[in-house]
Amino acid sequence: MPKKFIRRYLPSHITIRESKYLRIFGSLLHEPNLWHLNRRSASGAFGIGLFFAFWPVPFQMFFSTAAAIIFRVNLPLSLATVWLTNPLTMPPIFYGAYLVGSTVLGTEVDHFAFELSWSWLIESVSTIGPAFILGCGICSVFFGLLGYFSLDWIWKMSVIRAWKARKPRKK
Secondary structure, three states, X not given: OHHHHHHHHOOXXXXXXXXXOOHHHHHHHHOHHHOOOOHHHHHHHHHHHXXXXXXXXXXXXXXXXXXXXXXXXXXXXXXXXXXXXXXXXHHHHHHHHHHHHHHHHOOXXXXXXXXXXXXXXXXXXXXXXXXXXXXXXXXXXXXXXHHHHHHHHHHHXXXXXXXXXXXXXXX
């Protein structure tokens, strides 16, 4: 069941190979293992995607693609999972990461108003920056591992359930 569900929502390998942002990887994208969907590749891709989703950098897709190629996990799932952070979800996700970092550092949560200016950005790096970066790192590792082990467990339980359903019933 997870395989059919996941495959339904993934972008095609042709779409990914032709992406202008991922052309830098060239022939590495032709590796067959990047397109297989099994328990190991799906769990790894989900973990990698969630790991990089919490990085507050542009081009998260690039890092996710590089990691998927290195670890030979499903590339489309890794890319799709990175899109968890999009312009609509970034503010609450990154604010949550900032709260995590503030809690771990034991600093008081600064209430701030976002301004689209260089002066605000430079000032905020020194005030909220350390807590934000630490929180992003903690959330990145935590949710990456949680995603990996959760999908691995769900996939395993689904296979066990399918095998039990196939067993002939004894009379």
